[in-house]
Amino acid sequence: MSRALTFTTLVVASLALVVSSWTAYALHRSQANDRVITARGLIIEDGTGQARVILGAPVPDPLSKGVSQGPRASPLSGLILIGADGSERGGYGTADVGDEAILTLDDATGTTEVFKVTANPDRGATLVIKHQNSTGAMLTSWQGRPELIFVGDNGQSHYVRPNAPSAP
Known part of the structure; x- marks a missing residue:
């Protein structure tokens, strides 16, 4: 034994x-x-359980106070920043359609892109700065030449192009 x-x-x-x-x-x-680490997404939450950073391929649709604002114009893969109230506050990513790289900063509600940079391999780049009252400026090379566009709060546009008179 x-x-x-x-x-x-x-x-x-x-x-x-x-x-x-x-x-x-x-x-x-x-x-x-x-x-x-291989994954399709990563969500980082704050101490209250609110999602604050989303990495994804693709990322979910935009949110305002935690409510979906409908689908994105094109599926986007990248990084999304979420405010404490659940509103999307900005992001950086690449679009599946158009092959664009996009960087945005959104207003506090997550419904208005107040700063946006778009780079497209075929169409150049665009910078948009916008206020919630719809005034703003856009600098772009989208049409193959530099353009500067100002939009007033009345919706009237003023353009500045090479070899054109300055906007009033």
């Missing part, structure tokens, strides 16, 4: 050693500096 007990003890001890070694190896790999 002592021989069976010795054999059983050796088997259990060996098994415990193998499991412990494998666990230590797996823990070491999970903490290694060169590890790669």
